[in-house]
Amino acid sequence: MLIRIPAVLSADALRQAQAWLAEAKWESGSASAGTQAAQVKNNEQLPPTSEVARRLQDLILGVLERHPLFFSAALPKKVLPPMFNRYGGATNTYGAHVDGAVRYAPGTGVRVRTDISATLFLADPASYDGGELVIADTYGEQRVKLAAGDMVLYPGTSVHRVEPVTRGQRLASFFWIESMVRSDEQRRLLYDMDMSLMKLRQQHGETEAAVQLTGTYHNLLRMWADT
Structure with a gap:
């Protein structure tokens, strides 16, 4: 990307x-x-x-x-x-x-x-x-x-x-x-999700859906990251 x-x-x-x-x-x-x-x-x-x-x-x-x-x-x-x-x-x-x-x-x-x-x-x-x-x-x-x-x-x-x-x-x-995430494809998915989460928060605040999606983001990062 x-x-x-x-x-x-x-x-x-x-x-x-x-x-x-x-x-x-x-x-x-x-x-x-x-x-x-x-x-x-x-x-x-x-x-x-x-x-x-x-x-x-x-x-x-x-x-x-x-x-x-x-x-x-x-x-x-x-x-x-x-x-x-x-x-x-x-x-x-x-x-x-x-x-x-x-x-x-x-x-x-x-x-x-x-x-x-x-x-x-x-x-x-x-x-x-x-x-x-x-x-x-x-x-x-x-x-x-x-x-x-x-x-x-x-x-x-x-x-x-x-x-x-x-x-x-x-x-x-x-x-x-x-x-920390070796795969370019995985980094792209995480980046797109993070950018979308930022827009959701700007438009609607810290909603229940935003919290759940944030959890998904971090669970994917936890799965893919090598620290």
């Missing part, structure tokens, strides 16, 4: 992130690519242990810990520290690839299964041309280019690419989540 989460970063947090990125020192993105991905990857990344990257990681992870829509959509068990990339000029694209199934948290040796891929857009889409994230799913290709501060979640199993940036610079954060 593809889920857009709007305004993950507030206007103030986004301005701070963009200011830090403006002073960052970038390196070739191929350093973190696997064998297959390295053949089609042509972008720049922040060294994950750099001071700017660590500040940005703390900012984003702090926001996600308090974000109810992110929790509902991802049901996170582990979240890899966010990484950061830049597309533009001669380093402007990333061809079709699939993310590695298991990644290691830097400096810890902790393994994370990449159930969900996340891209948090950090540049105003009007400031660059191209750069769409193209994700192949069961309904065909989905082209994603969101407002700065918005995020998209999509299955880690998806073939995806970033189209060439022909003007300006595309800045984004990307990372992976190991979910």
Whole structure:
């Protein structure tokens, strides 16, 4: 499932992130690519242990810990520290690839299964041309280019690419989540049920039916979750 989460970063947090990125020192993105991905990857990344990257990681992870829509959509068990990339000029694209199934948290040796891929857009889409994230799913290709501060979640199993940036610079954060619920189909059912429950409560309050459906939601989560 593809889920857009709007305004993950507030206007103030986004301005701070963009200011830090403006002073960052970038390196070739191929350093973190696997064998297959390295053949089609042509972008720049922040060294994950750099001071700017660590500040940005703390900012984003702090926001996600308090974000109810992110929790509902991802049901996170582990979240890899966010990484950061830049597309533009001669380093402007990333061809079709699939993310590695298991990644290691830097400096810890902790393994994370990449159930969900996340891209948090950090540049105003009007400031660059191209750069769409193209994700192949069961309904065909989905082209994603969101407002700065918005995020998209999509299955880690998806073939995806970033189209060439022909003007300006595309800045984004990307990372992976190991979910308590491994199945994308089960996560989708739980997410849809949670969103419907929220609407029912807004329209009718805490009715007996809402309580019963909430119980069903948690019983399904109890059945499917691996904590």
